[in-house]
Amino acid sequence: MPAEVTYNPYAFSVHDDPYVTYQQLRDDAPAWWNPELKFWVLSRYADVQQAFRDHGTFSSMGGVALENRRAITTKDLSFQQMIELDPPEHTVFRRLVSRVFTPRQMMAMENDIRSIVDGYIDQVIERGEGDLVTDISGPFPMDVISAILGIPEQDRTSLRTHADKILIREDGSMAMPKEALDGMFGLLDYFIKDLAERREQQRPGLIADLMGVEVEGRMLTETELLGFCVLFVIAGHETTTKMVANAIEILSHHKDQRDRLVADPSMIPDALEEVLRFHNSTQYMHRTLTTDIELHGQQLKEGQSVVLLIGAANHDNREYGDTAHQFQIDRKAEKHLAFGYGSHFCLGAALARMEGKVALEQILSRMPDIDVDHERKVRFHSSNVTGWTSLPITFTPRVTK
Numbered sequence: 001m002p003a004e005v006t007y008n009p010y011a012f013s014v015h016d017d018p019y020v021t022y023q024q025l026r027d028d029a030p031a032w033w034n035p036e037l038k039f040w041v042l043s044r045y046a047d048v049q050q051a052f053r054d055h056g057t058f059s060s061m062g063g064v065a066l067e068n069r070r071a072i073t074t075k076d077l078s079f080q081q082m083i084e085l086d087p088p089e090h091t092v093f094r095r096l097v098s099r100v101f102t103p104r105q106m107m108a109m110e111n112d113i114r115s116i117v118d119g120y121i122d123q124v125i126e127r128g129e130g131d132l133v134t135d136i137s138g139p140f141p142m143d144v145i146s147a148i149l150g151i152p153e154q155d156r157t158s159l160r161t162h163a164d165k166i167l168i169r170e171d172g173s174m175a176m177p178k179e180a181l182d183g184m185f186g187l188l189d190y191f192i193k194d195l196a197e198r199r200e201q202q203r204p205g206l207i208a209d210l211m212g213v214e215v216e217g218r219m220l221t222e223t224e225l226l227g228f229c230v231l232f233v234i235a236g237h238e239t240t241t242k243m244v245a246n247a248i249e250i251l252s253h254h255k256d257q258r259d260r261l262v263a264d265p266s267m268i269p270d271a272l273e274e275v276l277r278f279h280n281s282t283q284y285m286h287r288t289l290t291t292d293i294e295l296h297g298q299q300l301k302e303g304q305s306v307v308l309l310i311g312a313a314n315h316d317n318r319e320y321g322d323t324a325h326q327f328q329i330d331r332k333a334e335k336h337l338a339f340g341y342g343s344h345f346c347l348g349a350a351l352a353r354m355e356g357k358v359a360l361e362q363i364l365s366r367m368p369d370i371d372v373d374h375e376r377k378v379r380f381h382s383s384n385v386t387g388w389t390s391l392p393i394t395f396t397p398r399v400t401k
Helices: 019-028 045-053 089-098 103-107 108-124 130-138 140-151 153-166 178-200 206-212 222-253 255-263 264-278 317-323 349-366
Strands: 031-034 041-042 129-131 284-289 293-295 299-302 307-310 386-389 390-392
Touching: 031 089, 031 299, 041 045, 045 307, 089 349, 103 349, 108 130, 108 140, 108 349, 129 130, 130 140, 130 222, 130 349, 130 386, 140 206, 140 222, 140 349, 153 178, 153 222, 178 206, 178 222, 206 222, 222 255, 222 264, 222 299, 222 349, 222 386, 255 264, 255 349
Parallel strands: 041 307
Antiparallel strands: 031 041, 129 390, 284 307, 293 299
């Protein structure tokens, strides 16, 4: 591997486009060892997909982010979330949750989601300017999540604040900053109290459904319920918030494609898949090796960390041809790895896609000439999540009815 090529796990915190580095990793070092931070990098589509598929070799139980990695243990699963379990434990957990969290139920929420998004657009549509993240893409996913979980409206702002803090990282540091820890403890404290209250008083929502679900005599434990609630809030909020803002930011660089979506909204689902491929919010996942393997002439050892570069894999010209580096809304990109693959394929993918589709439909229909002030936009600082903390927008104002 050329000496000048390095991989910075915080690349999206400080650079707009690390894909040049990604391409060099794929071409020159498909299995590359980072000696400073001690992890392997896999960047080719086929390798990343296979690692997702082979959970027996590439385990999730050592943590899914570099800063949270730890030695694999099967002795204490008390607060390991579903995303950090391997089959068979993961399979049992997922089957229980899937009984009440189904794609059909999520699809049935389309009209409610549209109403929520429109409510936030209403607050800025007459001004002709705003901040997409602060005003629209940031708040609406938490309203959707809260409606699904049965969270009271007065609690939603504080939950969003906690969720925003959890993924914050400092450039160049692998340590969890105090702000992120405060966010995690804030969410934990909230749901510990919430679950206790729900034991005494019935409130509708997914949490209540999960408390009663049973498969073959097995029910979710209190710690599993707690882990699911925390994960659902973090992942559900961040995925959609970043996805919608990333989409609008990308389209601001491709106004011809934006105008095509305005003219033909039926193209939005395919365009959304291309956004997920081209600039997914989750750029990598961490895995821990359970055995020694040889890959691309390199010896990878049991217990070592492996970073699966989703962003790089989704730009691999071996999978997407010579236009892999280009954004094309009419590309059929269904095979992208933005939601993972195999047993850990994102449980909330159907909901995220529904939210993204509805948000883009409403934004582009009501703000067809939306543009981004690239001089003032601010990146979100995280290790594996990429998006925008602030995305100033302008558009032709409209009078609401």
